Amino acid sequence: MAGSPATAAPIEAVPAYSADLFADRLPLARRFATLLVTDGMRRGLVGPRESGRIWSRHLGNCAVVTELIPTDSRVVDVGSGAGLPGLVIAIRRPDVRVDLVEPLQRRVDFLTDTVRALDLGEQVRVVRGRAEEAAVIGAVSAAPVVTARAVAPLDRLVAWCLPLLEPEGRLVLIKGRSAAAEVGQHRDALRKAGARDVRVVRCGTGLIEPATTVVVARARETR
Numbered sequence: 001m002a003g004s005p006a007t008a009a010p011i012e013a014v015p016a017y018s019a020d021l022f023a024d025r026l027p028l029a030r031r032f033a034t035l036l037v038t039d040g041m042r043r044g045l046v047g048p049r050e051s052g053r054i055w056s057r058h059l060g061n062c063a064v065v066t067e068l069i070p071t072d073s074r075v076v077d078v079g080s081g082a083g084l085p086g087l088v089i090a091i092r093r094p095d096v097r098v099d100l101v102e103p104l105q106r107r108v109d110f111l112t113d114t115v116r117a118l119d120l121g122e123q124v125r126v127v128r129g130r131a132e133e134a135a136v137i138g139a140v141s142a143a144p145v146v147t148a149r150a151v152a153p154l155d156r157l158v159a160w161c162l163p164l165l166e167p168e169g170r171l172v173l174i175k176g177r178s179a180a181a182e183v184g185q186h187r188d189a190l191r192k193a194g195a196r197d198v199r200v201v202r203c204g205t206g207l208i209e210p211a212t213t214v215v216v217a218r219a220r221e222t223r
Contacts, residue, residue: 009052012053028118045107076098079102082107098124101164112126144166150174154173
C-alpha cells in the first residue's frame, strides 16, 4: 500500500522555525502535515519521499508567502492539489479567506475531507473547476490575491489567473530557481496577457533554507 513504512520516508521532524511561522496555529499545521503523509499519500496526492521533507519542502515553503498577502484579504488558490499553498495560507493566517480551485475530483475529495477534518469550513471553500472556466461561469469571484504553486509554465499560468484577480490585485506564484529565466522568456506574453510590475521575490529569507522563490505581478487597471 502506498505510504506504508516499507515505501515511505520517515516523517520529517517539525523544524524549530515552525513555531515562529505558525504560532498558536502550529497544532493545526501538524495535523495537516499528518493528513498529507497519511491520507494524502494513500490517495496518491503526495509521493512517499515527501514525508521526509513535508515541512521543509512544503509547509514552510508555502507558509512564508503570507508575508505578501494583505490583512483581512481573500485568496484564490489555483490548481490547489493537496492544498499547497492554499490550506497552508489559511492555517497560518486566520484573517484570510481562501478559495481552493481544483479540477480533479479525487483532489477535490481530499481537500473537502481535509477542510472538514481541520475545522476550516468557515474560512476555506473548495471549488471544483479549471481556473480559466471559474472566472467565466462566476464560480469564483475576483479576489485581491491569486496564488498557485507548480501548476503550469508561467505564461499559461498568468493567463489563467489574471481573470480571477481584482484590478490592482496581486498574483503570488510560487516557482523554482528558474523563475527569473522564466519571466525573461515569457515577458512579452505576460505583458500581452495584462500583467504588469512582474518581478521575482524571495520569501522567508533568514528563516527557511532555501527561501521561497515567488513571481509577483499585478493586473493592468483595464483588462
